[in-house]
Amino acid sequence: MQNGPMTNQAAExxxxxxxxxxxxxxxxxxxxxxxxxxxxxGCGKAGCRCKADxxxxxxxxxxxxxxxxxxxxxxxxxxxxxxxxxxxxxNARRLRDLVGELEMLCLQAASEAEAWSVxx
Numbered sequence: 001m002q003n004g005p006m007t008n009q010a011a012e013x014x015x016x017x018x019x020x021x022x023x024x025x026x027x028x029x030x031x032x033x034x035x036x037x038x039x040x041x042g043c044g045k046a047g048c049r050c051k052a053d054x055x056x057x058x059x060x061x062x063x064x065x066x067x068x069x070x071x072x073x074x075x076x077x078x079x080x081x082x083x084x085x086x087x088x089x090x091n092a093r094r095l096r097d098l099v100g101e102l103e104m105l106c107l108q109a110a111s112e113a114e115a116w117s118v119x120x
Contacts, residue, residue, distance in 0.1 A: 011105055018102040022095065031091035034066030036082070064089075 006014065025031065040057035042050040049056040062077040077085075110116065 006105075008109075011109060015102060015105050015109075018098050018105070022098050022102070025091050025095045025098070028091060030088045031095060032064075032066075032085055032088040033092040033096075034064050034089070036077075036089055037063045037065065039063060 038060045040059040041061060042048075042055065042057055045051075050058055062079065062082050063074055064077055065072060065074045067073070
């Protein structure tokens, strides 16, 4: 996106481009929302290598976290699962980014057309 305000024509062209990009992602039909984390962790066993100086933590553990029915759910993935579904996670992230940008452009257009205050 460019710096500074866009002309109405440029904003309309950008909205159309974003809509096409969103449709392309939707056309692929595969996305997984949520957050991926790769963690190294310590355990509770005394004398374990993770308690050494310096500690040698266990892992890596790949965790996928998302909301289901208003509750946070976490699933541990294998490296193979991550590799298999990484494009789906990438699609979800890209879709979120595109929709967020489209929302901002539409808010700006409506605010300008109606002389609404953007703050409230």
